[in-house]
Amino acid sequence: MPRTPRLFVISGPSGAGKGTLLSQVLRQRPDLGLTVSATTRNPRPGEVDGVSYHFLGEDEFSRLVAEGAFLEWANVHGHRYGTLRSEVDDRLARGSSVVLEIDPQGAFNVRRIYPDAVLVFIEPPSMELLEQRLRARGTEDEASIGLRLSNARLEMARAHEYDARVVNDELEAAAARLADTIDSFEKNGGNSQDGSD
Ligand code: ADP
Ligand code: 5GP
Numbered sequence: 012m013p014r015t016p017r018l019f020v021i022s023g024p025s026g027a028g029k030g031t032l033l034s035q036v037l038r039q040r041p042d043l044g045l046t047v048s049a050t051t052r053n054p055r056p057g058e059v060d061g062v063s064y065h066f067l068g069e070d071e072f073s074r075l076v077a078e079g080a081f082l083e084w085a086n087v088h089g090h091r092y093g094t095l096r097s098e099v100d101d102r103l104a105r106g107s108s109v110v111l112e113i114d115p116q117g118a119f120n121v122r123r124i125y126p127d128a129v130l131v132f133i134e135p136p137s138m139e140l141l142e143q144r145l146r147a148r149g150t151e152d153e154a155s156i157g158l159r160l161s162n163a164r165l166e167m168a169r170a171h172e173y174d175a176r177v178v179n180d181e182l183e184a185a186a187a188r189l190a191d192t193i194d195s196f197e198k199n200g201g202n203s204q205d206g207s208d
Pocket of ligand 1: 179182
């Protein structure tokens with residue numbers, strides 16, 4: 012069955028496993044274009060400018076906001092993050108599906124601009140596991156973990172508003188379900204799978 016390129020928004024609480032699941036899916040689907048967001052937060056060890064994010068100073072971020080360069084931007088856990096219009100439009104113009112990995116505020120803002128965007132909620136099996144995974148990742152201090160967990164409770168309450176939900180329990184299985192979800196929206200608008208290629 013032919014695929015129709017779609018705009019996918021992968022969202023959910025910090026630590027739910029969005030980045031981990033997407034890197035698995037992109038290995039099987041290198042044709043999916045994952046956009047690189049801009050942020051004012053500092054790079055973590057190992058993060059590369061222009062690959063993980065476009066790391067910007069506050070003034071440069073403000074300049075791009077004023078120029079209308081962002082499709083959406085939001086304050087997330089104390090820093091600004093935004094999706095550059097150019098990243099999305101170039102890929103859609105080339106006829107490939109586009110994937111945004113952004114926070115839930117951004118996801119609902121994108122839906123207002125692109126009503127056909129497919130919003131996928133990545134959820135942890137439980138709040139306890141979310142906290143364990145955030146701590147094990149070791150990238151946040153105590154205050155930031157607390158903020159992410161309290162935001163997560165509010166974000167989970169809106170899970171039913173998404174077009175699809177993937178519980179990130181066992182990694183390989185959850186990644187396969189995310190890949191199937193993407194596939195089914197490209198092939199038949201998210202209706203039940205018909206098993207053909
Ligand atoms: P997000 O991108 O949503 O903030 P990450 O992808 O960084 O989340 O995942 C948070 C942490 O949980 C990471 O340390 C990651 O290795 C771990 N993790 C992700 N998925 C699973 C899983 N299915 N089982 C166990 N640990 C996981
Ligand atoms: P982190 O600092 O852990 O990389 O990301 C923190 C949060 O910011 C995550 O929930 C991530 O999805 C979100 N985020 C990353 N890029 C964007 C973006 O361009 N826009 C919005 N709204 N959120 C983003």
